[in-house]
Amino acid sequence: MKRDKISKLLGCGEDGQEVIVCGWVRTKRKSKGFSFLVVNDGSCQEVLQVVADESLATYSAVESAGTGAAIKVVGKLKASPAKGQSWEVQALEVVLLGEADATYPLQKKGHSLEFLREIAHLRPRTNTFGAMFRVRNTLSMAVHNFFQSRGFVWAHTPILTAADGEGAGEMFSVTTLDLEGSLPKTDKKQTDFAQDFFGKRAYLCVTGQLEGEFMAQSLGDIYTFGPTFRAENSNTYRHLAEFWMIEPEMAFADLADDMDLAEDFLKCLLRDVVNKCPAELEFFEKMYKNIKVQELDDLANCSFARVSYSEAVEILSKSGKKFEHPVNWGMDFNSEHERFLSEETFKKPVFVYDFPKDIKAFYMRCNDDGKTVAGMDLLVPKIGELIGGSQREERLDLLLKRMEEMKIPMDNLEWYIDLRRYGTAPHAGFGLGFERALLFITGMQNIRDTLPCPRFPGHIEF
Numbered sequence: 001m002k003r004d005k006i007s008k009l010l011g012c013g014e015d016g017q018e019v020i021v022c023g024w025v026r027t028k029r030k031s032k033g034f035s036f037l038v039v040n041d042g043s044c045q046e047v048l049q050v051v052a053d054e055s056l057a058t059y060s061a062v063e064s065a066g067t068g069a070a071i072k073v074v075g076k077l078k079a080s081p082a083k084g085q086s087w088e089v090q091a092l093e094v095v096l097l098g099e100a101d102a103t104y105p106l107q108k109k110g111h112s113l114e115f116l117r118e119i120a121h122l123r124p125r126t127n128t129f130g131a132m133f134r135v136r137n138t139l140s141m142a143v144h145n146f147f148q149s150r151g152f153v154w155a156h157t158p159i160l161t162a163a164d165g166e167g168a169g170e171m172f173s174v175t176t177l178d179l180e181g182s183l184p185k186t187d188k189k190q191t192d193f194a195q196d197f198f199g200k201r202a203y204l205c206v207t208g209q210l211e212g213e214f215m216a217q218s219l220g221d222i223y224t225f226g227p228t229f230r231a232e233n234s235n236t237y238r239h240l241a242e243f244w245m246i247e248p249e250m251a252f253a254d255l256a257d258d259m260d261l262a263e264d265f266l267k268c269l270l271r272d273v274v275n276k277c278p279a280e281l282e283f284f285e286k287m288y289k290n291i292k293v294q295e296l297d298d299l300a301n302c303s304f305a306r307v308s309y310s311e312a313v314e315i316l317s318k319s320g321k322k323f324e325h326p327v328n329w330g331m332d333f334n335s336e337h338e339r340f341l342s343e344e345t346f347k348k349p350v351f352v353y354d355f356p357k358d359i360k361a362f363y364m365r366c367n368d369d370g371k372t373v374a375g376m377d378l379l380v381p382k383i384g385e386l387i388g389g390s391q392r393e394e395r396l397d398l399l400l401k402r403m404e405e406m407k408i409p410m411d412n413l414e415w416y417i418d419l420r421r422y423g424t425a426p427h428a429g430f431g432l433g434f435e436r437a438l439l440f441i442t443g444m445q446n447i448r449d450t451l452p453c454p455r456f457p458g459h460i461e462f
Ligand code: 4AD
Pocket: 166, 206, 207, 208, 209, 230, 232, 238, 239, 240, 241, 243, 245, 247, 248, 385, 386, 387, 388, 389, 390, 429, 430, 431, 432, 433, 434, 435, 436
């Protein structure tokens, strides 16, 4: 079925050109012997008005095409007399491809985002979600463009794993054991995973970092970009059980290099989306009023702040603000602290680095003070933590000591430790939560509205 995408017609259509437009009817109205159908085909934010004369041989299709119907229109592109649109299509033939009756849930009135989440299979047809998923697409390509232009190799790290890469125990189990039947048991009466598919316990990955590290320890600079799973019971606007993460890893790099890369990366993403999705961003700015495109552009050109964890604790303690979770050295920041630092203190993205070792993962490099590790978080307004990263512990003895202290099981991480035995080198990387980046850029307020099928506690529909 040959067709002309609306995005293309609006860009370089010509008066009188014969076109074939396929799309879904947003609205229809009648006036003086004509029907006016507003059609969107998903290719862009804009709609195209189709004008159909009652005398058309195929007019019955127009009569039956209600809101939500899929239609094909053969017609002529004409400069539009109507305000706010450059082109319309004068129909020569209309084909009703798929009806939608009055039960179609997306009738013209506005719908709450909560309601739209219940019809995730239809919500991409709305302005909001069409815009979101096109921005998501542009942002994905921006990620690849950034790293590819710098010679980073895209590494495909596994989704199934035996190891807890963060040591935080927030893993989903994967098994083919018959959970309805009687599970095989060991002598000690524990489930015998030796009889499971992989011969040992398996999980969905919480990170691709550890495999990314061995790729970087041979290819130099790599990045991952893939789905990540966390079985944390967090019902918040910024947590998902399944999210996408980008994790670059650089050999021969330290924490300062890591922050430099993260800053360049985020700015490049902002610039790319501002340039390539003007209509979508303008829509988010006008509709939800949580972003200003100009400010996104300014951020892409400002320099991010950097403070040590200890300095950040001091800023928070002296701020005079009453936090729900009291501030003291050694605490992990909550979103209220993260947001205060980025929104009120610095009013822009800020890196916090050198965290107390007890609140960070086993792989972060120990600093000489014996108390902190070379980790960093990038905090941004409205979201809090957008990026988490670190220089990795490349020294064998110190890594082993840390893993013992933190009771990290070594049996599935021998290969990770091995890397420190053969040509170990300083290296660093970070992870950017892709959906959090989308929240930041679009100003949407719930992470569940940044991907087609959100997974969170109690929800696995669609
Ligand atoms: O800080 P995190 O847990 O760091 C890592 O996973 C490291 N392995 C990254 C690395 O150094 N290679 O997660 C990184 C980022 C967070 O800053 C946040 O943006 C996002 O991933 N993130 C989540 N996004 C949505 N839902 C969740 N449950 C998330 N958990 C983390």
